[in-house]
Amino acid sequence: xxxxxxxxxxxxxxxxxxxxxxxxxxxxxxxxxxxxxxxxxxxxxxxxxxxxxxxxxxxxxxxxxxxxxxxxxxxxxxxxxxxxxxxxxxxxxxxxxxxxxxxxxxxxxxxxxxxxxxxxxx
Numbered sequence: 001x002x003x004x005x006x007x008x009x010x011x012x013x014x015x016x017x018x019x020x021x022x023x024x025x026x027x028x029x030x031x032x033x034x035x036x037x038x039x040x041x042x043x044x045x046x047x048x049x050x051x052x053x054x055x056x057x058x059x060x061x062x063x064x065x066x067x068x069x070x071x072x073x074x075x076x077x078x079x080x081x082x083x084x085x086x087x088x089x090x091x092x093x094x095x096x097x098x099x100x101x102x103x104x105x106x107x108x109x110x111x112x113x114x115x116x117x118x119x120x121x122x
Contacts, residue, residue, distance in 0.1 A: 025100055028100055029097060030085065032096045032100070033084070033085070036092055038089060039089065044084070046084045046087060050079065050080025051077065
């Protein structure tokens with residue numbers, strides 16, 4: 001059982017040093033997996049259904065309570081995305097995570113020439 005827990009923790013996280021950057025990377029990971037044909041269609045229904053929850057007239061916590069009503073919406077979305085990452089094939093998730101990490105550290109080389117200009121003589 002603990003082996004499955006470790007696997008899910010490794011697969012559902014893109015390593016990040018900043019919370020906001022990590023959230024953006026997680027969203028990119030979900031988007032890449034959502035577009036990948038190797039991820040089953042039934043797994044792709046999870047984020048769609050969790051996003052659809054936002055448009056339902058019924059809520060777990062009524063929106064009358066300022067803040068709490070929106071918190072349950074956020075929790076449903078986060079839970080849906082986590083379940084989606086768990087249902088996606090582990091090899092595909094790892095492939096996309098590696099691509100995201102590699103793209104973060106990718107260098108752009110600009111070819112050019114430099115010329116040293118002497119300072120003007122007084």
